[in-house]
Amino acid sequence: xxxxxxxxxxxxxxxxxxxxxxxxxxxxxxxxxxxxxxxxxxxxxxxxxxxxxxxxxxxxxxxxxxxxxxxxxxxxxxxxxxxxxxxxxxxxxxxxxxxxxxxxxxxxxxxxxxxxxxxxxxxxxxxxxxxxxxxxxxxxxxxxxxxxxxxxxxxxxxxxxxxxxxxxxxxxxxxxxxxxxxxxxxxxxxxxxxxxxxxxxxxxxxxxxxxxxxxxxxxxxxxxxxxxxxxxxxxxxxxxxxxxxxxxxxxxxxxxxxxx
Numbered sequence: 001x002x003x004x005x006x007x008x009x010x011x012x013x014x015x016x017x018x019x020x021x022x023x024x025x026x027x028x029x030x031x032x033x034x035x036x037x038x039x040x041x042x043x044x045x046x047x048x049x050x051x052x053x054x055x056x057x058x059x060x061x062x063x064x065x066x067x068x069x070x071x072x073x074x075x076x077x078x079x080x081x082x083x084x085x086x087x088x089x090x091x092x093x094x095x096x097x098x099x100x101x102x103x104x105x106x107x108x109x110x111x112x113x114x115x116x117x118x119x120x121x122x123x124x125x126x127x128x129x130x131x132x133x134x135x136x137x138x139x140x141x142x143x144x145x146x147x148x149x150x151x152x153x154x155x156x157x158x159x160x161x162x163x164x165x166x167x168x169x170x171x172x173x174x175x176x177x178x179x180x181x182x183x184x185x186x187x188x189x190x191x192x193x194x195x196x197x198x199x200x201x202x203x204x205x206x207x208x209x210x211x212x213x214x215x216x217x218x219x220x221x222x223x224x225x226x227x228x229x230x231x232x233x234x235x236x237x238x239x240x241x242x243x244x245x246x247x248x249x250x251x252x253x254x255x256x257x258x259x260x
Contacts, residue, residue: 038064038065038066038255039066039067041066041067041068041074042068043074043139043259043260044066044074044257044258044259044260045231045232045257045258045260046066046232046255046256046257046258047231047232047233047235047236047237047255047256047257048064048236048253048254048255048256049236049237049240049253049254050062050064050251050252050253050254051204051240051251051252051253052084052251053084053204053250053251060084060085060088060089060092060251061080061081061082061083061084061085061088061089061091061092061130061251062079062080062081062092062202062204062251062252062253063077063078063079063080063081063092063093063095063096063253064076064077064078064079064200064253064254064255065077065096065099065100066255066257067100067103069100069103069104069107070104070107072138072139072140073107073136073137073138073139074136074137074139075103075107075134075135075136075137076134076135076136076137076154076198076200076255076257077096077099077132077133077134077135077200078132078133078151078154078200078201078202078253078255079092079095079096079099079130079131079132079133079151079202080130080131080132080151080202080203080204080251080253081095081128081129081130082128082129082130084250084251091124091125091128091130092130094119094123094124095116095119095120095130095132095177098115098116098119099112099116099132099134102115102116103134103136107136107138107145108136108145108187109134109135109136109145109146109147109172109187110147110172110174110185110186110187112134112136112147113132113134113147113149113174113177113185114183114185116132116149116177117149117177117178117181118181120177120178121178121181124178128177128178129176129177129178129179130149130176130177130178131148131149131150131151131152131176131177131203132148132149132150132151132177133146133147133148133149133151133152133153133154133200134146134147135154135169135198135200137192141191142191142192142193143189143190143191143192144189144190144191144192145187145188145189146169146172146187146188146189146190147172147174147185147186147187147188148170148172148173148174148186149174149175149176149177149185150173150174150175150176150177150179151176151202151203152201152202152203152206152213152217153168153169153170153173154168154169154198154199154200154201155167155168155169155198155199155201155220155221155224156168156169156190156192156196156197156198156199157196157197157198157199157224157225157228157235158193158195158196158197159195159196164225164228164229166221166224166225166228167190168217168221169188169190171186171188172185172186172187172188173186174186192259193259194259194260195258195259196258196259197228197232197235197256197257197258197259198255198256198257198258199220199224199235199239199254199255199256200254200255200256200257201220201239201252201253201254201255202251202252202253202254203250203252204243204250204251204252204253205220205239205240205242205243205252205253205254206219206220206242207250208243216242219242220239220242223238223239223242224239226238227239232256232257232258233256235256236254236255236256239254239256240252240254
């Protein structure tokens with residue numbers, strides 16, 4: 001009839017999908033493309049898990065990475081963009097890609113972080129802050145150099161003289177990214193041998209409201225020690241349970257990597 005507005009079309013069999021539904025599908029696909037992934041690296045057995053804060057629809061600012069920028073070198077990364085949600089996931093992807101590019105140019109983890117700091121200052125919003133830790137292995141010598149930018153220290157699980165030990169890699173602490181551009185970032189080193197395991201994580205795994213982060217780190221260390229002889233997949237699965245099933249206040253990421 002003339003003068004009446006047309007009825008809205010409802011999506012169904014044989015009908016085109018509404019534009020809003022198409023937008024939702026595009027956003028979901030883009031979100032999935034931003035989620036962290038682990039590439040296979042020869043000589044490593046690696047497992048990883050990522051659990052975003054539940055209210056933010058499967059996307060957040062935590063990331064991990066392990067790759068071979070040049071033959072004979074392996075780089076591990078763990079990072080956390082402050083905040084939650086899709087915007088932080090976009091920033092995370094920018095940082096991850098920039099870091100990979102810098103790692104092609106230098107095997108110095110402190111220099112990689114210095115360049116990333118300049119990237120944050122020059123190209124990202126003024127209120128952007130993030131933490132990260134970069135470890136670089138020289139395969140021929142087994143030497144690993146590492147540097148941290150405000151991130152909780154990685155954990156090394158190792159067998160020495162028949163005794164399993166856990167050791168915090170906490171000798172290279174620096175400011176978070178985006179706080180203040182600095183010319184100096186500390187570097188420390190250690191030797192990695194076959195059967196050693198690295199545990200990299202974000203603070204959502206060890207920090208809860210009302211709890212001291214040091215207590216959370218000690219829980220992580222003790223739990224890791226109990227499962228240090230298990231496969232990286234099992235270690236990863238067990239450690240991801242530490243915050244409890246009901247807690248979803250922060251994104252959490254975990255990367256467990258063993259020299260085979």
